[in-house]
Amino acid sequence: MTASYMRSIYRLYREEGLTVRKRRARRRAVGTRAPILVEARANARWSLDFVHDQFACGRRFRVLNIVDDVTRECLAAIPDTSISGRRVARELTDLISRRGKPGMIVSDHGTEFTSNAILAWSKDHRVEWHYIAPGKPMQNGYVESFNGRMRDELLNESLFFGLDHARSAIAEWRQDFNTARPHSSLRYQTPAAFAGTLTATGSDASLDKGFASPPVAQPAPNGVTETVETLIAAG
Structure with missing residues (x-):
């Protein structure tokens, strides 16, 4: 076929509206890049996540970890064979x-954290709950880092013979992490x-740049934008 013939065919296709439409790129929800500012005080933001392990018999269990992102305290490390949204x-x-209400909670989109029980709890307790972007665990970097230390220092080094054994060992390790590990x-x-220092000095500590190192008052990771209200609205 000659070039002129092909041009004629192309012109006729266009006149008849038979041209193949170019496929547009799919729009993706990326969220705002504006960071979430966090005041340098205890309970400003908590992070939640699960870490998994197994007993000597092969039965699996999981640990719900709750971390204060400002003080770096492990507020809770709860092992069990099953932990639902209601739990x-x-x-x-x-x-x-025991500790007071957090200003914000951050987690991934795990089924326990997006369950109706959690959506209702967040609304009833008026706690702002933010979800990180799917596949971006480092947007929840504080608790992810904590999970890594727990795995390297305890879970990978221990053989648990039952739930009571795991609870005892994890509670002891958590106490040591909070009270005997300088950061x-x-x-x-x-x-x-550090939490005691913040409590003693009050919120003014967040204004003293020489008091706390920069990571303490860093904003939340970019992409942490989806809230419980978003999930409720989505049905």
Whole structure:
């Protein structure tokens, strides 16, 4: 076929509206890039996540970890063979009764965290709950880092013979993490000691750049934008 013939065919196709439409790129929800500012105080933001392991018999269990992103304290490390959304809600209610309410909670889109029980709990307790972008675990970097330390220092080094054994060992390790482990990001204070310093000095500590190291008052990771209200609206 000659070039002129092909041009004629192309012209006729266009006149008859038979041209193949170019496929447009799919639009993707990316969320805003504006960071979520976090005040340098205890309970400003909690992060939640699960870490998994198994007993000596091969039966699997999981640990619900709750971390204060500012003080770096492990507020709770709850092992069990099954933890539902209702169980997460009960544990949060119990933790709030002992420590106070967080300004914000951050988690991934796990079924326990997006369950109706959690959606209702967040609304009833008026706690702002944000979800990280799917496939972006480092947007929840504080608890992910904590999970890694727990796995390297405890789970991979221990053989658990039952749930009671796991609970005892994890509770002991958590206590040591909070009270005997200085963190460079906390100016080489332990999480518990740093939390006590923040409490003693009040919220003005967040204004003193020489008091707390930069990571403490960093904004939340980019992409942490979807809220419980978004999920409720989506039905």
